[in-house]
Amino acid sequence: MGYLASMRTEAKSSVLKRLKRIEGQVRGIARMVEDDRYCIDILTQIAAVRAAMRRVEDEVLRDHVGHCVEHAIRSGDAEEQRAKIAELMEVFARAER
Amino acid sequence: MGYLASMRTEAKSSVLKRLKRIEGQVRGIARMVEDDRYCIDILTQIAAVRAAMRRVEDEVLRDHVGHCVEHAIRSGDAEEQRAKIAELMEVFARAER
Amino acid sequence: MGYLASMRTEAKSSVLKRLKRIEGQVRGIARMVEDDRYCIDILTQIAAVRAAMRRVEDEVLRDHVGHCVEHAIRSGDAEEQRAKIAELMEVFARAER
Amino acid sequence: MGYLASMRTEAKSSVLKRLKRIEGQVRGIARMVEDDRYCIDILTQIAAVRAAMRRVEDEVLRDHVGHCVEHAIRSGDAEEQRAKIAELMEVFARAER
Secondary structure, eight states: OOOOOOOOHHHHHHHHHHHHHHHHHHHHHHHHHHHHHHHHHHHHHHHHHHHHHHHHHHHHHHHHHIIIIIHHHHHHHHHHHHHHHHHHHHHHSOOOO | OOSSSSOOOHHHHHHHHOOOHHHHHHHHHHHHTTTTTOHHHHHHHHHHHHHHOOOOHHHHHHIIIIIIIHHHHHHHHHHHHHHHHHHHHHHHHOOOO | OOOOOSHEEEEEEEHHHHHHHHHHHHHHHHHHHHOOOHHHHHHHHHHHHHHHHHHHHHHHHHIIIIIHHHHHHTTTHHHHHHHHHHHHHHHHHOOOO | OOOSSSOOHHHHHHHHHHHHHHHHHHHHHHHHHHOOOOHHHHHHHHHHHHHHHHHHHHHHHHHHHHIIIHHHHHHHHHHHHHHHHHHHHHHHSSSSS
16 A cells, blocks of 8 residues: 555544544633633633643654654655654754743 | 623633634644645644644733732732732643743 | 842752752763763753753742742732732743743 | 764864853852842743753754764664654653643
8 A cells, every 4th residue: 555644544533533622622711711710710721722732743743753754764765764854853843842 | 890800801802812713723633634634734733723822821821910910919918919829820830831 | 037039048058959960960961972972862961951940940939939929918019019920920931831 | 984973073062162151050040049139030040041951952953863863864774763763752752842
């Protein structure tokens, strides 16, 4: 089967589930704001969404390394490998380190 | 007018707009995953949502300080002031510092 | 005894000990670089110093709140209290959140 | 010339300079604590050291990728390449993301 530069099935369904939950959490925070809930309670929920998004990022990243970067290694194509490394370095530079 | 321990109108509408946009962005990321888009492009959108959530956190926090913490200062109630400070320290300890 | 806007004795000696250790760790990393040690081992030590500096920051911050901010609360001086809150918000905005 | 799994000359001297400066900054913070300087001024210097350490980390990481990871790519050794990628992922997981 040819190489598909996208997420593997298991990671894909897990990430979709996480994103669905996060979408609901964001809507929930909006309701709290509309209902004039106490700011600190709202901040607690915001922190939960931030943590959840970080876990989604980690999962997509791990799947990418195990799949797309692995494919570049197997291909033996040095240029492709360099491109993959450069992409990873960009993701890390941008991440809230 | 009595003190309402919730967000002020201007911050409230701004935060609600941000949350609506973020909700849409999260749905957009889910579509990218479903459409087998390249992982690095997905990671780029995830980073954008993480940054947007941080800005929502900052806005709620600033409004809280200018409103609820300010109210505690005006009240002259030392216990209330201590409680507000303790809450702020918790928010910061939890934030991805 | 008048209020001294500096760290309390216990926190002061603990923070000084931490800083001494960190100073030694930084010298140790320099030696690793001079000795051409493997980059990943150097990065591991850098991460340790970063975590240690964060703990020093937390300790100074907690002592500040329990001492200087508490003093402002007891003084009943609303302007002083506002100044303390504004300082805290600056520290948090600057922290790698 | 054989491959040396350590930093390249230019990066090495730059990182050593940075570490020397940071060592001095840490000693300077200790003096501020000993001299009972105001906590917020101490926190400002701590934030400066934290930022400086992050720049050292970035520089060592970039040099590692351009040197050791590049060597693994050129070697064509898939196992060596996988090991390098795994090391990078560990560095990022540990970084204050």
